[in-house]
Amino acid sequence: xxxxxxxxxxxxxxxxxxxxxxxxxxxxxxxxxxxxxxxxxxxxxxxxxxxxxxxxxxxxxxxxxxxxxxxxxxxxxxxxxxxxxxxxxxxxxxxxxxxxxxxxxxxxxxxxxxxxxxxxxxxxxxxxxxxxxxxxxxxxxxxxxxxxxxxxxxxxxxxxxxxxxxxxxxxxxxxxxxxxxxxxxxxxxxxxxxxxxxxxxxxxxxxxxxxxxxxxxxxxxxxxxxxxxxxxxxxxxxxxxxxxxxxxxxxx
Amino acid sequence: xxxxxxxxxxxxxxxxxxxxxxxxxxxxxxxxxxxxxxxxxxxxxxxxxxxxxxxxxxxxxxxxxxxxxxxxxxxxxxxxxxxxxxxxxxxxxxxxxxxxxxxxxxxxxxxxxxxxxxxxxxxxxxxxxxxxxxxxxxxxxxxxxxxxxxxxxxxxxxxxxxxxxxxxxxxxxxxxxxxxxxxxxxxxxxxxxxxxxxxxxxxxxxxxxxxxxxxxxxxxxxxxxxxxxxxxxxxxxxxxxxxxxxxxxxxxxxxxxxxxxx
Numbered sequence: 204x205x206x207x208x209x210x211x212x213x214x215x216x217x218x219x220x221x222x223x224x225x226x227x228x229x230x231x232x233x234x235x236x237x238x239x240x241x242x243x244x245x246x247x248x249x250x251x252x253x254x255x256x257x258x259x260x261x262x263x264x265x266x267x268x269x270x271x272x273x274x275x276x277x278x279x280x281x282x283x284x285x286x287x288x289x290x291x292x293x294x295x296x297x298x299x300x301x302x303x304x305x306x307x308x309x310x311x312x313x314x315x316x317x318x319x320x321x322x323x324x325x326x327x328x329x330x331x332x333x334x335x336x337x338x339x340x341x342x343x344x345x346x347x348x349x350x351x352x353x354x355x356x357x358x359x360x361x362x363x364x365x366x367x368x369x370x371x372x373x374x375x376x377x378x379x380x381x382x383x384x385x386x387x388x389x390x391x392x393x394x395x396x397x398x399x400x401x402x403x404x405x406x407x408x409x410x411x412x413x414x415x416x417x418x419x420x421x422x423x424x425x426x427x428x429x430x431x432x433x434x435x436x437x438x439x440x441x442x443x444x445x446x447x448x449x450x451x452x453x454x455x
Numbered sequence: 456x457x458x459x460x461x462x463x464x465x466x467x468x469x470x471x472x473x474x475x476x477x478x479x480x481x482x483x484x485x486x487x488x489x490x491x492x493x494x495x496x497x498x499x500x501x502x503x504x505x506x507x508x509x510x511x512x513x514x515x516x517x518x519x520x521x522x523x524x525x526x527x528x529x530x531x532x533x534x535x536x537x538x539x540x541x542x543x544x545x546x547x548x549x550x551x552x553x554x555x556x557x558x559x560x561x562x563x564x565x566x567x568x569x570x571x572x573x574x575x576x577x578x579x580x581x582x583x584x585x586x587x588x589x590x591x592x593x594x595x596x597x598x599x600x601x602x603x604x605x606x607x608x609x610x611x612x613x614x615x616x617x618x619x620x621x622x623x624x625x626x627x628x629x630x631x632x633x634x635x636x637x638x639x640x641x642x643x644x645x646x647x648x649x650x651x652x653x654x655x656x657x658x659x660x661x662x663x664x665x666x667x668x669x670x671x672x673x674x675x676x677x678x679x680x681x682x683x684x685x686x687x688x689x690x691x692x693x694x695x696x697x698x699x700x701x702x703x704x705x706x707x708x709x710x711x712x713x714x715x716x717x
Binding site: 253254255257259260268271272275278383384387388389390391392393394395396397398399400401402407429430433434 | 534535571572573574575599600602603647648649650652653654655656657658659660661666692
C-alpha cells in the first residue's frame with residue numbers, strides 16, 4: 204500500500220478515536236506504533252515533562268521494559284531532553300559518533316547495547332510551550348528525509364492534541380492537570396503489570412500483553428481497567444493468563 | 456517554596472503546612488494521609504490530617520471527611536484535583552450538607568489535590584482560598600511542585616510514614632544508611648523508572664498490601680541496604696528478591712529465593 208494512502212488511514216483512525224471517549228495511553232501507544240510503520244524506524248516513544256521539568260515516558264511502540272528504561276534514561280540527558288529544552292527537533296543523530304557518547308554518557312551506551320544506531324527527537328509543542336518529545340530509534344543508519352521529519356512532526360502534533368484533548372488549551376492549569384493525569388496513568392499501568400506478573404508468575408511484559416489484549420477485545424479503556432485491578436473491583440482471574448515462562452527477548 | 460521543601464526534611468522541625476500557606480499565599484493548608492488499614496486493600500478510607508495550618512484548616516478537613524462529602528472526598532474518590540476557589544459559585548445540590556457547614560466555619564473556597572503515584576494513593580493536599588477568585592498560574596505551578604515534594608516526602612525512608620516500614624519487619628539496617636548523603640527524599644530518586652512501579656505492583660501482591668505500602672517497603676529496603684532503588688526494583692522484577700510475610704509480623708524482610716522452592 205502506498206504510504207500516502209496508509210497515512211490518510213492513520214489520520215482517520217486517530218480522528219475517529221478522538222471523537223470517542225478514548226484512553227489517552229492506548230491512543231498514544233497506537234500512535235507510536237504508527238510512527239514505526241510510517242517512518243520505517245525501529246522504535247518510537249512519547250515522553251512528557253513532569254512537574255519538575257524532567258521527561259517521563261508515557262507510551263512506546265513496544266512495551267518491552269528494556270525500551271521503556273531507555274526512554275527513562277533521558278529524563279535529564281539525551282537528545283529528547285535537548286529537544287525539550289530548546290523546542291527544536293534533533294534529527295539524524297548518529298549514536299556511534301564519539302560525540303554522542305561524550306554528551307550523554309548514561310544514555311548512548313544503553314541505546315547502542317540494544318542495537319540502535321540512529322535517533323531523532325521531535326518536540327511536542329503547544330503554541331510557544333514544549334510539553335514533551337517524540338523519540339525515534341533506528342537500527343540502521345538510513346537518514347530520515349525532510350518530508351519524513353515533517354511527517355514525524357505532524358504525528359507529534361497529533362500526540363500533543365491527544366494528550367491535551369483539545370479543550371481549554373488557554374488555561375495552563377488545565378494543561379498541567381492533563382499532563383499529570385497522563386503521567387499518573389502511565390505509573391498506574393506499570394504497577395498493574397507488576398500485580399499481574401506476580402499473580403500469574405510471568406514476566407511483566409507478558410502480563411501486560413495479556414492485559415492489553417483483554418482490554419482491547421472487550422473495548423475497555425486500559426486506564427479504567429488498570430484502576431479497577433488496583434482497587435480490587437475487577438477479578439483478574441477472568442483474563443486468560445499467559446503461560447509462565449522466561450523473560451521475552453529484547454525489544455524489536 | 457524553598458522554605459517548604461526544607462520543612463519537609465526529616466528533623467527540620469518545620470511546619471510544611473504553615474510554610475506552604477506562606478509560599479502559596481493562601482489562608483490555609485492541610486495535608487492528610489491515608490492510615491494504614493489492615494483489611495482494606497480495596498476500601499476507600501478517609502485520610503487523616505497530618506499537617507494543618509492554621510487551626511481552621513484542621514477543622515475544615517475533619518468536617519469534610521466526617522460528612523463524607525465535599526471537594527476532598529470527591530478528589531480522593533476520583534483521583535483528580537477538585538478546585539472550588541469560591542464556594543458561593545457551587546451548585547447547592549452538589550454537596551448539600553457540606554456547603555452550608557463549610558461557610559459557617561468561615562471557609563470561602565477550597566482546592567483539593569490528591570497525593571498519589573498511579574494507583575498508590577498516599578493522601579490529599581487541601582488549600583483554603585479566600586474566595587476572591589481562582590488560583591493564579593504561579594500558585595498552581597507552585598502547588599504542583601509542593602504536591603511532588605509531599606509525595607516524595609510521605610513515601611520517604613524517614614518521612615512521616617517511615618514507622619510503617621520499620622515496625623513491619625522491614626529490614627532496618629543498623630549501618631545501612633552509610634553512603635547516603637542525607638535525607639534521600641528529594642528529588643524522588645528512581646521514581647521515574649518503570650521498573651520501580653512494576654516492582655511495587657509485585658510487592659503489593661507478595662505482601663497483600665496497598666501499592667503505597669509496597670512502595671514504602673521497597674524504598675525502605677533500598678535505603679537500608681544502601682542500594683539504588685532502581686537496582687532493587689530490578690531484582691524484584693527479575694525474581695531475585697521477594698518480599699514476604701504479613702505486614703504485622705516481625706522480622707520478615709525480603710529474601711532471595713535462591714535455593715528455595717524455586
